[in-house]
Amino acid sequence: MEINKEALFVIENRVEELAVLFENIEQTAEIWELPVPLMMNINLVLEEAVSNVIFYAFEDELKHEIKISISLKDNLLTIEITDDGKPFDPTSLKQPDISLDAEDRPIGGLGIFLISKIMNEVHYTRKNENNILTLYKTIQYEPDK
Numbered sequence: 497m498e499i500n501k502e503a504l505f506v507i508e509n510r511v512e513e514l515a516v517l518f519e520n521i522e523q524t525a526e527i528w529e530l531p532v533p534l535m536m537n538i539n540l541v542l543e544e545a546v547s548n549v550i551f552y553a554f555e556d557e558l559k560h561e562i563k564i565s566i567s568l569k570d571n572l573l574t575i576e577i578t579d580d581g582k583p584f585d586p587t588s589l590k591q592p593d594i595s596l597d598a599e600d601r602p603i604g605g606l607g608i609f610l611i612s613k614i615m616n617e618v619h620y621t622r623k624n625e626n627n628i629l630t631l632y633k634t635i636q637y638e639p640d641k
Contacts, residue, residue: 502567503520504564507561531635544608545631546577555582563577563578564576572635578629580627585620618631
């Protein structure tokens with residue numbers, strides 16, 4: 497049986513919105529019967545990616561929308577995060593040298609490193625004045641029999 501599910505969440509660029517997002521993601525995960533360890537990782541990935549958008553993408557104090565689209569097609573989970581902030585390609589960052597002591601490493605860069613370790617693929621595009629970060633994760637999903 498083919499699995500094809502989609503969900504779209506839209507939040508404002510305020511840190512308080514993260515709690516609402518995570519609650520909605522958790523409800524979706526339960527409905528889709530996704531494994532709990534997977535959802536813990538997805539929440540971590542979303543916290544890193546979306547909080548970076550909230551804190552760094554906008555150069556004004558205006559309200560901006562951040563769209564988080566999640567789809568599951570067979571065993572591929574796809575997350576797309578879209579914002580109209582300043583152009584920024586997190587995939588272009590040099591991987592941090594995690595062999596260095598914490599005080600010897602430059603600040604920043606660990607979030608995208610973490611995301612790239614949890615997800616199978618991470619892609620960035622800029623389209624119609626929007627940043628689009630697309631994350632892919634192959635999962636083992638057992639539908640009800």
